[in-house]
Structure formats: C-alpha cells, structure tokens
Amino acid sequence: MRNPLLVPDLRELIQAGETAALRDFFSDHHPAQVAEMIEDLRPVEGDTILGLLPARNRAEILSYLDSERQVHLIESMSPAESAxxxxxxxHDERADLVNRLEEDNVDRILPHLAQAEREDIRRLASYEPGTAGSVMTTDYVTLSPQLTVREALERLRHDAPDSETIYYNYVVDPQRKLVGFVSLKTLILSRSASARIGDIMRHDVIFARVDEDQESVARQIGKYDLIAIPVVDTTDMLVGIITHDDAMDILRKEQTEDILAFGGVSKDAEADEESYWQGRIVEAVRRRxxxxxxxFLAGTITRFVVHSFNWVNDRFPLLEFDTFIPLLIGTGGNAGSQSVGTIIRGLALGDIRPSDTIKVVGREVLTGLLLGMLLxxxxxxxxxxxxxxxxxxGAVIGLAILGICIWxxxxxxxxPLLARRFDIDPAVVSAPLISTLVDATGLLIFYSIAILLLIRLAA
Amino acid sequence: MRNPLLVPDLRELIQAGETAALRDFFSDHHPAQVAEMIEDLRPVEGDTILGLLPARNRAEILSYLDSERQVHLIESMSPAESAxxxxxxxHDERADLVNRLEEDNVDRILPHLAQAEREDIRRLASYEPGTAGSVMTTDYVTLSPQLTVREALERLRHDAPDSETIYYNYVVDPQRKLVGFVSLKTLILSRSASARIGDIMRHDVIFARVDEDQESVARQIGKYDLIAIPVVDTTDMLVGIITHDDAMDILRKEQTEDILAFGGVSKDAEADEESYWQGRIVEAVRRRxxxxxxxFLAGTITRFVVHSFNWVNDRFPLLEFDTFIPLLIGTGGNAGSQSVGTIIRGLALGDIRPSDTIKVVGREVLTGLLLGMLLxxxxxxxxxxxxxxxxxxGAVIGLAILGICIWxxxxxxxxPLLARRFDIDPAVVSAPLISTLVDATGLLIFYSIAILLLIRLAA
Structure with a gap:
C-alpha cells in the first residue's frame, strides 16, 4: 500500500494550502494508511495534515504512527491540546503513549484530563509487561442482566463511538462481576426487543485473568475465534478486554521472539517490546x-576431546584426521538444527505432545539414519x-557422518521435548545449543569409529 | 481448559444414557471446548455426544475437531447424513474437509447437496494452496447500494445464521463487483433507518486478490485491525472473505514455518499444511x-583450509592448533546465529528495512566486537x-575469537539483508547456513592471526 509517488503530490497540496482537497483525500482512507503516508512526509507536513482532520480521526491515526512520531506530536502540542x-x-494506546512521555510532560498534561481518565491511565500503565493487564483496554460496553434487548441496543448506540468494539459485550452484576456475554449478533437476532439480557446471554464466558501471560491469552482468542476476551481480576471483577487485533500483535511479537530464542538470544519481556533500534548496544550484548x-564454556570440552585423541592422528599422519573435524561437526550441527526446528514448530502448533517423546525421537533418528546414509x-x-x-x-568418514547425523x-x-517436560519453553532450545551439544559428542563418534576400523580391525 | 477429570464423569453419563444431562452440559460450552472433550473420549462416545446435539451445533463442533476425527465421523455416517x-x-471448513475425504466417498455424498453447494465446494477446493483463495470462505452477506439501512438489517437478520460474520458487510453492484463496505456498527449507528447503503458505505475498501499470498493477506488483516477482508478475482468481482480468526491461524502457521526455515528445513507450502505426523519420513528427508x-558440500572447503595450514600446526606441535578448531568455529557459528536471528526478527516486525543495511551491519559488528572482547x-x-x-x-586464541565474533x-x-534485497525470503537464511559460511572463513582468521603473531612477529 506504500506509494512513494504520492509524497510529492501531497507535498504540493500542502504547500498550495489546498486544505479541502487534502481533507477529502485523507478522509476516505483507513487511519493506518493515513499514518503510513504521514510517516513518509516530514514531521511538520504530517502535523499540518493531522491539523486538518477531525479530532477523533486524528486520535485514531495517532495510534497507528510509530511511537517516536507519537511522542513528537504530543510534545509539539500544548498540554490542553494533548489532553x-x-x-x-x-484507552490501551493512550496508556502506552503516556508511558513513553517524559515524566514532567505527563505532569503537565494529566491535570487537563478528567480524574477517571487519569486513574484509568495510571491503572493500565501499572500492570507488569507481558501480562494480560498490560495489553488490555478499558473502553468497552458493559450491560446489566436486567436490561431489555432494546435498552441494550440503545446503550450500544450511545457508547459505540468511545468503545473498542460493540460486537462483543459483557454482562456484569452490580459489583461488576462478570456474569455473562452477549454478542451484537445475538441482540440483532433476538426475536423480542423486550427480552432480558439475562435470559439471552451466554453464561459460560471464556475469560482471562489480569495477571495471565499475554501469549496464552492471545492463543485463547485464536483458539476460540473470539473478537475479544474479557479480563477479570482476582475477585472476578471485569477490569478490561483484549481484542483480536491486539492478540494478533501479541502473537506476532511472541513468535518472532521465538526466532530470536532459536538463534540463541535470551528472551526478555521488556526488551521485546522495543524495536531493533531501541535500547543500546550494551543491552544487545547483555541479552546475547x-x-x-x-x-563457549561447554565448547572448551571439545579441546580436551581432540587433545586426548590426538594419538590416533599421530599414528596416521597422512590421513590428517583434524582436517575433517570442521566438516563433521558442522554437519552434525546442521542436522541437529533441522531436527530441533521441526520439533519446536510441532510443539508450537500442538502437533507434538510431550507424551509423544519416544515416537518423535524414533522418527527423528530414522530421518537422521536416512540423511546420514546419503551424506x-x-x-x-x-x-x-x-x-x-x-x-x-573413506569408510571411517562415511560411518562417522552416519553416526553423527543419527545422534x-x-x-x-x-x-526440546525434555525442556517442555520440565516446563521450560522449548523455544529456548536454540540451534547453537544443539550444535554445541553435538560438537564434543560428534568428535567422540568420529574417533571411536576410527579406532575401531583402523586399529582394532587392522590388528 | 483441558480437564481430564471430566472424562470419567462424561463416560458415566453416556453409559447411563443421561441424554438430557449431557445435552445441557454441552450446550453451554464453546464448540471448541466441546471438540476438545470429544477428542479426549473414544470415537464411539464422541459420536454419541454429537448425535445428541442440534445439527447446527454439531456442524460447528465438527470444524474444531482434528482432521482425522472429522474424516472418521463423516465416514461413519450415511451419505445423506454427511451431506x-x-x-x-x-464453507471454508467444508471445502477443506471434502478435500480430505476419499474420492469415491465424495462422489457418494455430493449428489445429496444442492448444485450451488457442490459448485461452491469444488471452487473453493480448486485454489492453489497458500493463496487467499485457498483459505477464504463464501458464507458472507452482500448488500446492494440501493438498500436502506432498515432493509440491510433485515437482510443481515435473515442471513446471519448461515454467515461467517455479520459485523463486516460488503456492498456489490449487480455484476458482483465490490463497490463498498459497511460495518454492522455503521448500520446500528445510522441516524436514519431509511438512509441508503450507497450513501453511508465506505468506498475505499481494503481488499485482497484471490491469487495473493495468504500470509500477506493475513498481515493486512492485522495491520488494519480488520474483522474480515474481502477477496476479489481478476475482474474485481467479490468471490470470498477471509476472517480475522483464519488470519491468525495463517500467521501462526507461517511464523512457525519460519522457525523450520531458520533450522535449515526447506519451505514447502503444501507440506506445511500437514501436521508433524502426516507425510512419510521420506518426505521429511526430502525437505531436509x-x-x-x-x-555439506560447502563444508568440504574447511578440509582444504585446515589441510593447507597444517604446516603451522606442524611447526608448533606442542600447541596443538587442531584442538582449538571446534571451539573457535563453534563460537563463530553461535555468534552468527544470534545475529541472524535478531535480523530476521527485525525484518519480520518491520523494524529493519533493506535500506538500513549499513547501519545494521555496523551495529552488529560493534556488538560482535564487544562480545568478542569478553570471550x-x-x-x-x-x-x-x-x-x-x-x-x-593465548593471545592468538583470544584475538582469533575476537576476529571470528566480529566477522x-x-x-x-x-x-539476511542481502536476501531481502534480492527478494528472497530472509527466513530461509538459516542458522546452519551462517554457521557453515563462518566455519571456513573463521579458520582463515585463526591461522592468519597465528602466522602473524607466532611467525611474523617472532621473526
């Protein structure tokens, strides 16, 4: 959708002060598209465009801008305008943005907001990163079981402009305890406008706890095909909702994080919120x-393995055993990486369960046998x-490759299957870890076969 | 949500023939939860439960069962019942299921369906795997621009039970060309029930092409926070929709596939639809x-590198150069894996663009310098x-580690950045590839430093 050809045209319109044309152009685009175009323009041009649009539109576009631009924009406004x-x-985007502003800026802006909004921002910002609370939003509609369908629809109409979604609505009792769920579809399909919400709602609501891991909540949204999931606190009070689009963002982040882990970089909930560029290099060093x-320390074992078998090398100087070491352990590392990648994926998709351990290892060993025979x-x-x-x-090398691939x-x-058994995230089992594990043991296989074929059988 | 304690209780109710209690129990659960419970029971018990539930409910639960159970269930029914x-x-689940049935079974069942449904199944099953067409569904509501809001709501009420969603609705002209979009929210909020859809609809609809890659479509759904996206053919005719929950499934599959690729297993659109267990081992071997x-072939170079530098080793036999080889190239492979994992993630999240190449490489080299100094x-x-x-x-080893980490x-x-530049999926740049690239060159660095420090400087 990114169209660099547009930029000069937009720039011309801005310079000519064609506000009506600009307003028309932007009002028929999705806020995410407008945000992209603004990111392609200079900050001052972007500010001009945002200034032309209705305030609600501007707020929507703002949440699609990257966080730097968001902060820049707020900082260029008066506290009252910002508020x-x-x-x-x-509400969730707002709390995230306030989190990113400097403290004294926040102190200037917050007094311009109503107390309820200030408290909402503070509360949403207070949840531990990585929990359901840290990603939920509070702009949703609640219904009471006593309402009729007609009254509920009235309420939705009234609250819709300020709600994240009106398609999924949660029913609460006077203590705000979550007691049911009713979709807009159910309301629309209800045969009688005077039916009570309490009679048509679903009682068995799928919900999340505020301190639950955000990834597991996002997975539930995916599993049950939900548009939103309600979040309750320890007293079963409804405190927020998480919508399907946020769930998708969470899964995207968590799953790319798995790639990081698979490459051998430690997971870190806070740093994962950051882009590649944020955080200093020292931070990158710390995580790696x-x-x-x-x-490295585990790898030093290989030095002693080679050292203790160097007598084999010395006995057959023409064969130059050491020249084959990188190829052999490299092949072992590669085969191991393929295997661990396959298993981590199978575990992530739920195809493989820890109880399948023996079957899986058997299958992988057999695959290793076939691959090892070819190589x-x-x-x-x-x-x-x-x-x-x-x-x-030649047979020594061939059999060593076979043995190393199987192993x-x-x-x-x-x-990774053992990791899962011991409740360790299997994604921390990285390609480097498997390669390193296979290095020293692969050398043992190599020298054992060499001793067997060249010395034992020859004797 | 999986509760193994439930199984004996359910089994008892089934054996006692407590149909009313069973029906009550299952009717208040989400179809996905019922599907899980059925998967935990024996096939015949599951069949009993499904038999108790209303037909529409049964159809919903069926689509959450794993594909084996789905096929088993259909095969245990008469063709008329199956139909x-x-x-x-x-519609999408149905087409997928029919795709998995045996041909003669399909031939027995299809005649029991209306011609329109037969054609729908055939058409949906005909799209190339991995395209938008292969994952879209056809059970959606279309509106004409001439309808009033009241008429449109009537239409939605009428079509809702057979539609995947009534929250997003697409407006088409008499040739079924996509001309607009109207959400149920817009309809509900419309001030006048006699307003024309053509006047309140959005004209700038975000859509996908039927032959577009499913991953890019899923990403659009995520980017624009959509509940569904319309799919059009080459003549701009609306042919299907893809919903947010299917988008999440697609992203989950595609992203775990990236882990597979990162482990060094070839991507394969068709095989990726399969679970770990499907497909024979020969298939797994083929992909690896x-x-x-x-x-392996690239790795054979290392043999020649070590061979051609063995004179250094021979000159200092006590140092046993070869005993350090696994540690040095292992560390290089590990550092390279971390780096490539980080970059692939940054590219996937859009943090890094190909134009950032120099900055990124600079940052990584600096990170390598710091890591290399420590190690x-x-x-x-x-x-x-x-x-x-x-x-x-000691200095030779220390400097070799430093040089290898930087490199x-x-x-x-x-x-991975070059791959992206040349339009190759950066996720195919695997940890094994980087390790192998670094093996031979790492050895060169090691021997060069050894020659410089031990021979040149000593001379």
Missing part, C-alpha cells in the same frame, strides 16, 4: 552474552575418490 | 536433504592459565 487528543484515543558464554556415501566418495585416501578411511537428530528431538 | 452436516458447516547437502579475554585465560600454553599463544556478526547481519 484533548488523549481523551479521544483508545549469557548463552554465548555458556556455550555418508558422499563423505566416503569425497575421502576416497577426491582426496585419494585409502577406502577404509544429532536424536539430540535435536530429545532436548 | 446434511456439510450443508451446515462454514537439500540444505544439508549444499552445506576473547576468556579464551586467552583458558589457553594460558588453564592449558599452560605460552601467553603469546560472524557481520555475516549474520549482512546475509
């Missing part, structure tokens, strides 16, 4: 050094025909 | 052997203090 804009924003250090034959040919080593040494696939399958 | 059930299912083979000092200490080698050799981070950043 007027915040008043019209959706843990695993890197642990794997082993190649390794045999490479060593014998291309390098001109004796065929028995790597088994480890790559077993480790 | 009655298919008639009530959502390509990369594994390529990386380098450790490597120096390990070689000198623990292994008792001369400090100058690995640079390669890990550059390769």
């Amino acid at each position: 007027a804009l915040l008043h019209l924003m959706s 050094i843990g695993w890197l250090l642990m794997l 082993g034959v190649l390794g045999f040919g490479f060593t014998w025909l291309i390098l001109g080593h004796p065929p028995i040494f 790597a696939n088994g480890v790559g399958a077993l480790v | 009655a059930l298919l008639h009530l299912m959502s 052997i390509g990369w594994l083979l390529m990386l 380098g000092v450790l490597g120096f200490g390990f070689t000198w203090l623990i292994l008792g080698h001369p400090p100058i050799f 690995a981070n640079g390669v890990g950043a550059l390769v």
Whole structure:
C-alpha cells in the first residue's frame, strides 16, 4: 500500500494550502494508511495534515504512527491540546503513549484530563509487561442482566463511538462481576426487543485473568475465534478486554521472539517490546552474552576431546584426521538444527505432545539414519575418490557422518521435548545449543569409529 | 481448559444414557471446548455426544475437531447424513474437509447437496494452496447500494445464521463487483433507518486478490485491525472473505514455518499444511536433504583450509592448533546465529528495512566486537592459565575469537539483508547456513592471526 509517488503530490497540496482537497483525500482512507503516508512526509507536513482532520480521526491515526512520531506530536502540542487528543484515543494506546512521555510532560498534561481518565491511565500503565493487564483496554460496553434487548441496543448506540468494539459485550452484576456475554449478533437476532439480557446471554464466558501471560491469552482468542476476551481480576471483577487485533500483535511479537530464542538470544519481556533500534548496544550484548558464554564454556570440552585423541592422528599422519573435524561437526550441527526446528514448530502448533517423546525421537533418528546414509556415501566418495585416501578411511568418514547425523537428530528431538517436560519453553532450545551439544559428542563418534576400523580391525 | 477429570464423569453419563444431562452440559460450552472433550473420549462416545446435539451445533463442533476425527465421523455416517452436516458447516471448513475425504466417498455424498453447494465446494477446493483463495470462505452477506439501512438489517437478520460474520458487510453492484463496505456498527449507528447503503458505505475498501499470498493477506488483516477482508478475482468481482480468526491461524502457521526455515528445513507450502505426523519420513528427508547437502558440500572447503595450514600446526606441535578448531568455529557459528536471528526478527516486525543495511551491519559488528572482547579475554585465560600454553599463544586464541565474533556478526547481519534485497525470503537464511559460511572463513582468521603473531612477529 506504500506509494512513494504520492509524497510529492501531497507535498504540493500542502504547500498550495489546498486544505479541502487534502481533507477529502485523507478522509476516505483507513487511519493506518493515513499514518503510513504521514510517516513518509516530514514531521511538520504530517502535523499540518493531522491539523486538518477531525479530532477523533486524528486520535485514531495517532495510534497507528510509530511511537517516536507519537511522542513528537504530543510534545509539539500544548498540554490542553494533548489532553484533548488523549481523551479521544483508545484507552490501551493512550496508556502506552503516556508511558513513553517524559515524566514532567505527563505532569503537565494529566491535570487537563478528567480524574477517571487519569486513574484509568495510571491503572493500565501499572500492570507488569507481558501480562494480560498490560495489553488490555478499558473502553468497552458493559450491560446489566436486567436490561431489555432494546435498552441494550440503545446503550450500544450511545457508547459505540468511545468503545473498542460493540460486537462483543459483557454482562456484569452490580459489583461488576462478570456474569455473562452477549454478542451484537445475538441482540440483532433476538426475536423480542423486550427480552432480558439475562435470559439471552451466554453464561459460560471464556475469560482471562489480569495477571495471565499475554501469549496464552492471545492463543485463547485464536483458539476460540473470539473478537475479544474479557479480563477479570482476582475477585472476578471485569477490569478490561483484549481484542483480536491486539492478540494478533501479541502473537506476532511472541513468535518472532521465538526466532530470536532459536538463534540463541535470551528472551526478555521488556526488551521485546522495543524495536531493533531501541535500547543500546550494551543491552544487545547483555541479552546475547549469557548463552554465548555458556556455550563457549561447554565448547572448551571439545579441546580436551581432540587433545586426548590426538594419538590416533599421530599414528596416521597422512590421513590428517583434524582436517575433517570442521566438516563433521558442522554437519552434525546442521542436522541437529533441522531436527530441533521441526520439533519446536510441532510443539508450537500442538502437533507434538510431550507424551509423544519416544515416537518423535524414533522418527527423528530414522530421518537422521536416512540423511546420514546419503551424506555418508558422499563423505566416503569425497575421502576416497577426491582426496585419494585409502577406502577404509573413506569408510571411517562415511560411518562417522552416519553416526553423527543419527545422534544429532536424536539430540535435536530429545532436548526440546525434555525442556517442555520440565516446563521450560522449548523455544529456548536454540540451534547453537544443539550444535554445541553435538560438537564434543560428534568428535567422540568420529574417533571411536576410527579406532575401531583402523586399529582394532587392522590388528 | 483441558480437564481430564471430566472424562470419567462424561463416560458415566453416556453409559447411563443421561441424554438430557449431557445435552445441557454441552450446550453451554464453546464448540471448541466441546471438540476438545470429544477428542479426549473414544470415537464411539464422541459420536454419541454429537448425535445428541442440534445439527447446527454439531456442524460447528465438527470444524474444531482434528482432521482425522472429522474424516472418521463423516465416514461413519450415511451419505445423506454427511451431506446434511456439510450443508451446515462454514464453507471454508467444508471445502477443506471434502478435500480430505476419499474420492469415491465424495462422489457418494455430493449428489445429496444442492448444485450451488457442490459448485461452491469444488471452487473453493480448486485454489492453489497458500493463496487467499485457498483459505477464504463464501458464507458472507452482500448488500446492494440501493438498500436502506432498515432493509440491510433485515437482510443481515435473515442471513446471519448461515454467515461467517455479520459485523463486516460488503456492498456489490449487480455484476458482483465490490463497490463498498459497511460495518454492522455503521448500520446500528445510522441516524436514519431509511438512509441508503450507497450513501453511508465506505468506498475505499481494503481488499485482497484471490491469487495473493495468504500470509500477506493475513498481515493486512492485522495491520488494519480488520474483522474480515474481502477477496476479489481478476475482474474485481467479490468471490470470498477471509476472517480475522483464519488470519491468525495463517500467521501462526507461517511464523512457525519460519522457525523450520531458520533450522535449515526447506519451505514447502503444501507440506506445511500437514501436521508433524502426516507425510512419510521420506518426505521429511526430502525437505531436509537439500540444505544439508549444499552445506555439506560447502563444508568440504574447511578440509582444504585446515589441510593447507597444517604446516603451522606442524611447526608448533606442542600447541596443538587442531584442538582449538571446534571451539573457535563453534563460537563463530553461535555468534552468527544470534545475529541472524535478531535480523530476521527485525525484518519480520518491520523494524529493519533493506535500506538500513549499513547501519545494521555496523551495529552488529560493534556488538560482535564487544562480545568478542569478553570471550576473547576468556579464551586467552583458558589457553594460558588453564592449558599452560605460552601467553603469546593465548593471545592468538583470544584475538582469533575476537576476529571470528566480529566477522560472524557481520555475516549474520549482512546475509539476511542481502536476501531481502534480492527478494528472497530472509527466513530461509538459516542458522546452519551462517554457521557453515563462518566455519571456513573463521579458520582463515585463526591461522592468519597465528602466522602473524607466532611467525611474523617472532621473526
């Protein structure tokens, strides 16, 4: 949808002061599209355009702008103007934005808001990052069971402009306890306008707890195909809702975070809210050094393995055992990475359950056997025909590859499954971890086969 | 939500023939929850429960069952019963299910359906996997611009039971060309019941093309916070819609697929529809052997690198250069994996654009410098203090680690960015690819530093 050709035209209209044309152009676009166009223009041009649009529109567009632009815009306005804009924003976006402003700026703006709104912002901003509370919003409609369908529809009409959604509506008792759910579809389809909400609502509402992990809530929204899910506190009081679009954002973040983890970077709920550019390099170092250090220390074992088997090398100096080490352990790492990637995906999609451990490891070992046979034959040919080593040494290399592939696939399958068993997120089982695990053990396989074929069998 | 304690109770109720109690119990649960409980019971017990519930309910639950159970259920029914059930299912789920049935079974069932439904199934099943067409559904309401708000609401009420959603409605002209969009919210909020749809609808509809990639469509739904997106064919005729819940499923599949790719397994649109268990092992081998083979062949270079530098090793036999090889290239692979994971995530989230290449590579190289300094000092200490080698050799190892970390981070950043530049999905840049790229070059860095410090400087 990004159209760079548009920018010069828009710029011309802005310079010519064609406010009517600009207003017309932008009013028929989705706020997300307008936000994109504004991001492509200079800040001052963007401000001009936002100034032309109705206030509610402006508030909507604001929430689609990147956070830097949002902060810039608020900071360029008077506290009263900022407050007027915040008043019209959706409650979760508003709380996020206020969180990003500087403290003294916040102190200047908040007094211009009604007390209820100030409290709402403070409360939404107070939840632990990564919880349902931190992503929920408070602009939703509640209905009481005593209302009739007609009254409920009146209420929705009245509250709609300030609500995140009017399609899913929650029914609460006088203590704001969540007692039921009624969709707009149910209201519209109701045969009698005087039916009571309490009689047509669903009692078994799927809900989330305010301190629940945001990812598990987002998964529930996906699993039950919901447009929104209500969030309750420890006393079952309704305190917010999370909508389907926020769930999608959460899943996108969490799942790309899995890629980070799979690459061997520690998970960190707070840092994951940030873009690649935010946070200093020291922060990036901090998130990577843990695993890197642990794997480095584990990797030092390989030095002792090679050292203790160097007598094999010395006994057959022409074979140059050491020249095959990178290829062998590299292949093991690659096969293991494929296996662990497959298993993590299977676990994430729910195809694989921890109880399937034996079946999965069996399947992966068998896959490793087939892959190892193919690569082993190649390794045999490479060593014998291309390098001109004796065929028995070709067999050593070929069998080592076979053994390493089987082993790597088994480890790559077993480790994430064990992690899941011990309630560790299997996505922290990274490709580097499996590679490192397979390095030292792969060398053992290599030297064992060499000793068996070259020394034991020859003796 | 899975509650294994429930199973014995349900089993007892089934055996006692307590149909009323069972019906009551299941009618207040979400179809997805009922589907889960049925999956925990034996097939015959599940069939009993489904038999108790109203037909529409049964059709809804069916679509939440795993595909094996769906097929089993249809196969256990008469063709007429199957057709009655298919008639009530959502159109996309129905087409998917028919796709999974055996051909002669389909031939027995389809004649029991109306011709329009048969054609709908055939058409939906005919789209290329991975396209918008393959995931869209056809059970939606269309409105004409001439209708009044009152008439439109009537239409929605009438069509609601058979529609996937009535919250987003699309306006078409007599040729079924998509001309506008009106939400149920707009209809409800309309001040006049006699206003024409053509006057209150949005003209600038965000839509997808039938042959568009399903992932890009799902991303649009997320970006614009849509409940559904209309799908048009090459003549701009409305042919289907894709709903937010299907978009979430698509993103979940696509993003876990990225993990697979990152582990070094080829992407494959058709195989990705399958669960871990479907498809034979030969299929798994086929998807893995390509990369594994390529990386193996690339990896053979390392043999020649080590071989051609073995004279350095021979000149300092006590230092045992080869014993450090696995540790050094392992660390390079790990650092590179972290870097590539970070960049792929940044690209997926849109934080990083291809135009940022130089900035990104610079940042990663700097991160590699800091990480390399920390690990380098450790490597120096390990070689000198623990292994008792001369400090100058400790310096060789320490500097080699530093150089390899910088290099690995640079390669890990550059390769996915170049892939994106050349319109290759950066997610195919796997951890194994980066590791393999860094292996041979890392060895070059190691031996170059050794020659410089031990031979040149000593001379």
